[in-house]
Every structure is written in C-alpha cells, then in structure tokens.
Amino acid sequence: MRNHSGHDQADHEGHGGAQPGGLSVSEHGYTLEFDSTILTAGVQPVSFRVIGPDGQAVTEFLSEHDRELHFIAVRRDTAGFQHVHPVMDEKGTWSVELALEPGDWRFFTDIHPVGHDGTMTLGIDVAVAGPYDPRPLPEATGIAHIGEYTVALDGELLPGEPSELTLTVSRNGRPVADLQPYLAAYGHLVALRVGDLGYLHVHPEGEPGDGATAPGPGIAFMAVAPTAGTYRLYLDFQHNDVVRTAEFTVRTATAAPKHAERHHGHHAHH
Structure with missing residues (x-):
C-alpha cells in the first residue's frame, strides 16, 4: 500500500x-x-x-x-x-x-x-450553525448500496497489523469490470476512527495502465488500523463518468493474521 x-x-x-x-x-x-x-x-x-x-x-x-x-x-x-x-x-x-x-x-x-x-x-x-440532529452510527455491515450499485467488503481490519481489504463493485447484480480511473486509481479509500476521526487515506494495490491491475470488479487495499476500535470506511470509485461513494462501519478484529503468527514464530525460532 x-x-x-x-x-x-x-x-x-x-x-x-x-x-x-x-x-x-x-x-x-x-x-x-x-x-x-x-x-x-x-x-x-x-x-x-x-x-x-x-x-x-x-x-x-x-x-x-x-x-x-x-x-x-x-x-x-x-x-x-x-x-x-x-x-x-x-x-x-x-x-x-x-x-x-x-x-x-x-x-x-x-x-x-x-x-x-x-x-x-x-x-x-x-x-x-443551525438545529443539529446527530445521526446514530450505522451498523457494521459488509454491504453498501448506492442506487443500482452494490459494493461488498471482504476482509478484516486488524489493529497494528497489515490486512487486505477487497471491495467488489456490482451493478444490478452484475460485476462491474470496467471501472474508470479516478485520480490515478480505480478506487480511493478513507478510514476514519470513530471517536476522534483519526484519519487514514490509502490507495489500492496497483494502478491503471500497469499491465497487471484489472479495472474491477474487485479493488484490493492493504490497510493497517493504528488501534483497535470502530472505523468508518469511505470508498470513492468512478463508473459511467460518475464518482460514487460507498460507506461502511467496520470494527477491528482481535485475532492476529496467520501470516503474522508464522512470521513471529520464525523469529522466535532464531
């Protein structure tokens, strides 16, 4: 990342x-x-x-x-x-x-x-200024709907550990495989920590035109949550010349990823 x-x-x-x-x-x-x-x-x-x-x-x-x-x-x-x-x-x-x-x-x-x-x-x-009616935090879910588009989130956010998050875009039930580049990427992901709005701005693996990165339907990110807690994720993506934003509420997982456990064991052996 x-x-x-x-x-x-x-x-x-x-x-x-x-x-x-x-x-x-x-x-x-x-x-x-x-x-x-x-x-x-x-x-x-x-x-x-x-x-x-x-x-x-x-x-x-x-x-x-x-x-x-x-x-x-x-x-x-x-x-x-x-x-x-x-x-x-x-x-x-x-x-x-x-x-x-x-x-x-x-x-x-x-x-x-x-x-x-x-x-x-x-x-x-x-x-x-004006009358303020705060909205409750949306429930944690792996699916976001934006009109006729659906974005599915796969992967867990881990505190202090890198983890892969894949966001898959579909339209009317069909995978979107022709996402358009937006700001030199197929997607932009912002994560905000609930409570103080601590900010992370990350970008997907690969980039348009690199010969390896497909224009959807999946957009993969490698993310690290600085601490345990609840985060709000906002994915910007462009299709049919319109930029849309998918929103998610995510709580960090508690288990360390398997690759991190193996890595730790390797060092303990040495």
Whole structure:
C-alpha cells in the first residue's frame, strides 16, 4: 500500500503508522488557516490557506494522485462525507464548494508542500450553525448500496497489523469490470476512527495502465488500523463518468493474521 507521497504506508504516521493523521491543525511548522470556522448550512464556498514555517501562505505543492491538495469534509457523527479538490489562487488561498448540514464538522487536507519530505494531513474543527440532529452510527455491515450499485467488503481490519481489504463493485447484480480511473486509481479509500476521526487515506494495490491491475470488479487495499476500535470506511470509485461513494462501519478484529503468527514464530525460532 502506498500513500499520496509514494512512500510505504507504514512510513507515514497519518497513513497507517502508530498515529493516524488529521488530529492536529498544525504539523512540522505548517498550519491550516480558514477564513471562518463558523459557517451557515447549505451549499457554499469555503476558503483557507496553508501557512508555512515562514508565516506566509504556501503556494507550491507537489501533485499527489493528480491533485496538489485533497480535501475531506465529514460531520463529527460521520455523516456528510465529501472528498473534493479545491482550487488555489496566486496568493495561496484555496476555495471549494461544500454541501453542509448543521453540526460539528472536521475538515482534512492532504498536502505535500515543496521543500517538505513527504505528505501530511492537517485537520480543523468547523461549526455549521443551525438545529443539529446527530445521526446514530450505522451498523457494521459488509454491504453498501448506492442506487443500482452494490459494493461488498471482504476482509478484516486488524489493529497494528497489515490486512487486505477487497471491495467488489456490482451493478444490478452484475460485476462491474470496467471501472474508470479516478485520480490515478480505480478506487480511493478513507478510514476514519470513530471517536476522534483519526484519519487514514490509502490507495489500492496497483494502478491503471500497469499491465497487471484489472479495472474491477474487485479493488484490493492493504490497510493497517493504528488501534483497535470502530472505523468508518469511505470508498470513492468512478463508473459511467460518475464518482460514487460507498460507506461502511467496520470494527477491528482481535485475532492476529496467520501470516503474522508464522512470521513471529520464525523469529522466535532464531
């Protein structure tokens, strides 16, 4: 599994290491700064900047998976998930439209500033004014329905151990074998830890055009949960020129994977 920067997932604390990303508004001298963190409900533009160690808005970022910045918005009760891509002006101000319901939200930015070694995920709390009716956490299930599409989740999420998750897409009961590339991949998976919204952003094994990765129906991910607990998974995939999102609630398993047990025994022998 590789993250935006191309490094192994375990090499970056926000992508499967000891700590998930997005829990801090500032990291390595870079700070997320919004024009306002109190917003009104409805579809509206939001604007923000990434302030660098020199106190100025950063204007140069490396492109990761076809974009210089990936933006995730989700309400604290895990509803309203949106993965969008803002546009930056010449002064370093990013703008994007979001559809916001009343409640407490968390906004995340995946970035790789020029001059910094690797990607980072910054997060900030935003309040959307209005009557707030929190939604209960959806039940854990291995099936998600999005209109005429169904996505099946196979595999278990393990705390501190790599595990393979395969998400299989079908439409009206028939496997979808012609998924379209979206941001240089056949699928994008975001995992958020329920309770603090600790953030992991992972990508599938292989990539379009590599001669080995099929365009569906299955999309395989190698994921690591930093801790035991409950996670919300959001899969973005594109078919017939439309990007859709499948959502899952997943609880980590307690048993170590068989390959890890063999690996441990091998070292004990030596």
